[in-house]
Amino acid sequence: MYAIDELREMIREELERKEYAGEPRSLYEPVIYMLEDGGKRLRPLLALLAYNLYRDDVEKALKPAIGIEIFHNYTLLHDDVMDNAPLRRGRPTVHEKWNSNVAILSGDAAAVTAYKYIEYCDDKYLRRGIDGFNQVALDVCRGQQYDMEFETRDDVSEEEYLTMIYLKTSVLIAGSLRHGALIAGAPEDEYTALYELGGYLGQAFQLQDDYLDAYGNVNEFGKNIGGDIVTNKKSYLLVKALELARDETREELLAWLAATRPDPVEKIKAVTGIYNRLRVDELTRRKINEYIEKSNEILARLPVKEEFKETFREVVRELVERKK
Amino acid sequence: MYAIDELREMIREELERKEYAGEPRSLYEPVIYMLEDGGKRLRPLLALLAYNLYRDDVEKALKPAIGIEIFHNYTLLHDDVMDNAPLRRGRPTVHEKWNSNVAILSGDAAAVTAYKYIEYCDDKYLRRGIDGFNQVALDVCRGQQYDMEFETRDDVSEEEYLTMIYLKTSVLIAGSLRHGALIAGAPEDEYTALYELGGYLGQAFQLQDDYLDAYGNVNEFGKNIGGDIVTNKKSYLLVKALELARDETREELLAWLAATRPDPVEKIKAVTGIYNRLRVDELTRRKINEYIEKSNEILARLPVKEEFKETFREVVRELVERKK
Numbered sequence: 239m240y241a242i243d244e245l246r247e248m249i250r251e252e253l254e255r256k257e258y259a260g261e262p263r264s265l266y267e268p269v270i271y272m273l274e275d276g277g278k279r280l281r282p283l284l285a286l287l288a289y290n291l292y293r294d295d296v297e298k299a300l301k302p303a304i305g306i307e308i309f310h311n312y313t314l315l316h317d318d319v320m321d322n323a324p325l326r327r328g329r330p331t332v333h334e335k336w337n338s339n340v341a342i343l344s345g346d347a348a349a350v351t352a353y354k355y356i357e358y359c360d361d362k363y364l365r366r367g368i369d370g371f372n373q374v375a376l377d378v379c380r381g382q383q384y385d386m387e388f389e390t391r392d393d394v395s396e397e398e399y400l401t402m403i404y405l406k407t408s409v410l411i412a413g414s415l416r417h418g419a420l421i422a423g424a425p426e427d428e429y430t431a432l433y434e435l436g437g438y439l440g441q442a443f444q445l446q447d448d449y450l451d452a453y454g455n456v457n458e459f460g461k462n463i464g465g466d467i468v469t470n471k472k473s474y475l476l477v478k479a480l481e482l483a484r485d486e487t488r489e490e491l492l493a494w495l496a497a498t499r500p501d502p503v504e505k506i507k508a509v510t511g512i513y514n515r516l517r518v519d520e521l522t523r524r525k526i527n528e529y530i531e532k533s534n535e536i537l538a539r540l541p542v543k544e545e546f547k548e549t550f551r552e553v554v555r556e557l558v559e560r561k562k
Numbered sequence: 563m564y565a566i567d568e569l570r571e572m573i574r575e576e577l578e579r580k581e582y583a584g585e586p587r588s589l590y591e592p593v594i595y596m597l598e599d600g601g602k603r604l605r606p607l608l609a610l611l612a613y614n615l616y617r618d619d620v621e622k623a624l625k626p627a628i629g630i631e632i633f634h635n636y637t638l639l640h641d642d643v644m645d646n647a648p649l650r651r652g653r654p655t656v657h658e659k660w661n662s663n664v665a666i667l668s669g670d671a672a673a674v675t676a677y678k679y680i681e682y683c684d685d686k687y688l689r690r691g692i693d694g695f696n697q698v699a700l701d702v703c704r705g706q707q708y709d710m711e712f713e714t715r716d717d718v719s720e721e722e723y724l725t726m727i728y729l730k731t732s733v734l735i736a737g738s739l740r741h742g743a744l745i746a747g748a749p750e751d752e753y754t755a756l757y758e759l760g761g762y763l764g765q766a767f768q769l770q771d772d773y774l775d776a777y778g779n780v781n782e783f784g785k786n787i788g789g790d791i792v793t794n795k796k797s798y799l800l801v802k803a804l805e806l807a808r809d810e811t812r813e814e815l816l817a818w819l820a821a822t823r824p825d826p827v828e829k830i831k832a833v834t835g836i837y838n839r840l841r842v843d844e845l846t847r848r849k850i851n852e853y854i855e856k857s858n859e860i861l862a863r864l865p866v867k868e869e870f871k872e873t874f875r876e877v878v879r880e881l882v883e884r885k886k
Contacts, residue, residue, distance in 0.1 A: 260700070265707040316670060320663040339644040339710060342666060346640060347703040349673060354696045357689070364688055365681070372678045376584070379671040383589040386663060 239545050240296060242552060245286045249279050249307070252300045258308060258351050268332040268344040269351070272311040275327050280443075281414040282307045283553065288418030288432055291546045298358075299418055302367075305355025306414050309371075312348035313378055313410075315341050320386065349375075359421040367420055374413035381406025388472045392480060392495070399477045400441065408440025431536055438533035443557050445526045448473040452510050453519055455561055464506030470495050474525070475518050479509075482516045530558060563869050564620060566876060569610045573603050573631070576624045582632060582675050592656040592668040593675070596635040599651050604767075605738040606631045607877065612742030612756055615870045622682075623742055626691075629679025630738050633695075636672035637702055637734075639665050644710065673699075683745040691744055698737035705730025712796045716804060716819070723801045724765065732764025755860050762857035767881050769850045772797040776834050777843055779885055788830030794819050798849070799842050803833075806840045854882060 240248075253273055259266035282303035289299035317323075318331040319341045325331060333341040356371050357364060384402040388394045415436040419429035451466040452475055466473045483491050491512050494505055513519060533554065537547055564572075577597055583590035606627035613623035641647075642655040643665045649655060657665040680695050681688060708726040712718045739760040743753035775790040776799055790797045807815050815836050818829055837843060857878065861871055 260704075262704065262707055262711075264711065265704060316666055320666060338662075342640055342644060343703060343706055343710070346673070347700060347707075349670070350696055350699040350703065353677065353692070354700075357692060361685075361689060364692075365685060368677070368681060368688075368692060372674055375674040376671060376678075379667060379674065380584075380586065380589060382667055383586055383671075386667070387586075387588065 239290055239543070239549060240286070242283065242287075242549060242556075245283055245290070245296065246279055248296070248300060249282045249286070249303065252304050253307070258304070258355065265344055265347050268315065268336060268340055269308070269311065269348045271332065271335070272315060272326075272348075273307070275329055277327060279307060280553075280557070281310050281410060284411060284414040284436065285418035287546070287549060287553070288415040288424075288429075289422040290418075291542050292419060292422035292424050299421060301355045301358035302417060302421060303414075305352045305358070306410070306417065308348050308355060309352035309375070310410060312345045312352060313382075315345035315348065317382060319345075320382070356417065363421045363423075367417060370413060370416055370420065374409050377405045377409040381409075385472075389470075391472075392492075394472050394477050394480075396474075396477055396481060399472065399474060403444040403474075404437060404441060407444045408437045411440035411443065412436030428540065428542075431540055435533045435536040435540075438529045438536070439554065439557070442526045442529040442533070442554075445474050445522055445529070446558055446560065448475055449519070449522045449526070450561070451475075452506075452513060464502070464510070467506050467509045468502045474522055475513055478518045478521055479513055479516050482518070483512065487512060487515060526558060530554060563614055563867070563873060564610070566607065566611075566873060566880075569607055569614070569620065570603055572620070572624060573606045573610070573627060576628050577631070582628070582679065589668055589671050592639065592660060592664055593632070593635065593672045595656065595659070596639060596650075596672075597631070599653055601651060603631060604877075604881070605634050605734060608735060608738040608760065609742035611870070611873060611877070612739040612748075612753075613746040614742075615866050616743060616746035616748050623745060625679045625682035626741060626745060627738075629676045629682070630734070630741065632672050632679060633676035633699070634734060636669045636676060637706075639669035639672065641706060643669075644706070680741065687745045687747075691741060694737060694740055694744065698733050701729045701733040705733075709796075713794075715796075716816075718796050718801050718804075720798075720801055720805060723796065723798060727768040727798075728761060728765060731768045732761045735764035735767065736760030752864065752866075755864055759857045759860040759864075762853045762860070763878065763881070766850045766853040766857070766878075769798050769846055769853070770882055770884065772799055773843070773846045773850070774885070775799075776830075776837060788826070788834070791830050791833045792826045798846055799837055802842045802845055803837055803840050806842070807836065811836060811839060850882060854878060 256270060259270055285303040285306055286296050286299055289303075290296050293299075314326065315332055318326055319333045319338045323331050324334055331341070332344065353368075353371070357368060359367055381402050381404070384398070385406055388399070388402065412433045413436070416429045416433040419432050424432075448466065451473060452464060454463055465471070466476070470476070479491060491509070494500065494509055494512075497505065534551075537550060540547070580594060583594055609627040609630055610620050610623055613627075614620050617623075638650065639656055642650055643657045643662045647655050648658055655665070656668065677692075677695070681692060683691055705726055705728070708722070709730055712723070712726065736757045737760070740753045740757040743756050748756075772790065775795075775797060776788060778787055789795070790800070794800070803815060815833070818824065818833055818836075821829065858875075861874060864871070
């Protein structure tokens with residue numbers, strides 16, 4: 239079995255060949271720009287790991303794995319337009335560097351390119367592969383729709399929030415594992431179990447993101463701490479705080495949410511203070527651990543080599559212990 | 563063989579069932595809005611006609627035909643955002659009625675839905691069907707990219723223009739015929755010939771659109787006459803006029819293109835006058851007829867029932883003799 243670093247290197251090399259970029263080059267420049275800035279490559283890595291569980295010729299799964307990464311970056315391109323986000327991984331977003339038309343159209347081209355790459359597989363897996371990918375892609379749209387609708391609501395329940403991030407983030411992580419296993423010839427109950435496992439892993443991953451926004455170290459996290467707080471983003475922390483806050487604490491929290499042009503440093507300090515009082519940080523860590531445990535349970539039951547399980551646990555540790 | 567009206571009725575009924583609309587409904591409302599306003603249904607009609615050429619059970623091709631219509635409407639959704647168009651078929655565009663985020667995201671969901679529908683076919687046609695659709699979808703993006711790049715250029719050649727509209731408009735019309743024939747089990751040389759034929763038909767169709775913008779009857783055309791002229795849209799008429807105009811005529815034309823906030827009625831009258839002097843109207847009609855002839859030549863050679871050829875010619879007449 240390949241080591242994580244070896245797989246990451248294969249992904250990096252394949253992406254660097256830029257075979258996905260056609261004519262006119264201007265249509266693909268924003269996609270190249272998105273893909274060249276690194277990122278964790280979590281999704282293609284998971285696809286290759288899942289494939290490698292059943293087969294050694296992982297180079298055959300490289301194109302579909304890259305397709306998933308291209309798909310992920312297409313969703314980021316469009317999300318950044320919709321969220322009017324100025325920065326992505328520390329660099330200007332595509333609609334800032336070019337304009338929003340470029341981000342829309344290059345994103346559309348990237349989505350089709352993703353389909354092209356994902357279908358690199360034996361004919362016998364093609365229909366299930368495309369069906370699975372369609373389901374994932376639609377779920378991501380559904381999640382983004384809920385996310386946008388939550389912006390104007392103050393009564394988002396924990397369950398609604400968890401469903402939203404499941405659709406928006408976790409299904410693609412789950413789908414990466416499922417697709418890798420499927421095209422390697424895994425039995426249905428195993429690629430389905432990997433999908434379930436990936437769903438829990440995705441939830442832990444997203445909650446860790448929410449946690450780091452308030453409790454990360456600015457130098458390591460790479461984005462500004464408190465960005466979610468400043469923009470009133472409905473993160474798990476805020477959803478839980480709105481659920482738990484009573485009396486003056488609730489009034490204080492709602493006042494900060496309603497404040498027009500508050501000082502950002504003061505607001506971050508005050509809202510983080512409220513989170514601390516309500517122990518939202520602890521609750522979030524607990525929830526993350528719940529998801530990790532659930533994914534571990536599925537992993538334990540999976541009839542695969544112990545060696546794979548260890549590699550997989552390494553990825554989980556990297557994700558959940560990460561500071562950025 | 564089914565009559566055109568029967569096929570159109572089947573398409574209407576299938577669309578009316580709105581089976582494509584999932585949850586949350588808000589994500590699909592803009593897609594329903596786009597699809598319920600009629601339109602010519604040219605692309606699904608061509609897909610069904612091509613299928614019907616080889617098989618009688620056209621109901622089996624309905625879902626893929628609808629998928630192509632959904633795809634077409636997804637491209638309109640995004641194009642309207644990019645062009646900042648206020649109206650589509652006489653009604654407010656989706657980004658006007660809702661907002662541009664809605665148009666982007668519902669468009670993305672529609673694109674995936676199109677893929678879901680297009681893959682309704684026997685497994686043996688799936689890879690070629692998806693490959694063909696990927697190629698068409700990427701070509702449409704490429705055409706839109708060229709179209710946007712042409713906006714800021716005054717030296718677009720006739721050849722460049724014809725390539726652009728081929729990519730942006732004709733390949734999808736060609737692809738509709740090819741997909742219908744492919745999933746009906748047509749031989750490769752025949753579905754390829756139908757693709758070529760559709761390409762010529764698409765060119766004639768788009769040039770007719772360009773022609774009607776300046777020479778249509780406002781009551782029949784449904785949009786304002788001269789919309790392309792007012793916005794300096796690089797239509798075939800303008801590209802030809804820029805190629806042919808010399809001396810004072812050229813200066814006059816360039817002055818109208820450079821004018822800031824000119825009176826639209828005066829501008830339309832003046833530019834149409836220039837077109838008349840340069841005989842751009844005649845040249846356009848001639849070009850349309852060239853394309854129709856080319857498509858007729860392919861049709862004549864195609865070893866299919868004479869009855870189909872007549873039905874097909876009826877569609878061509880409808881498209882080229884249309885006033886709107």
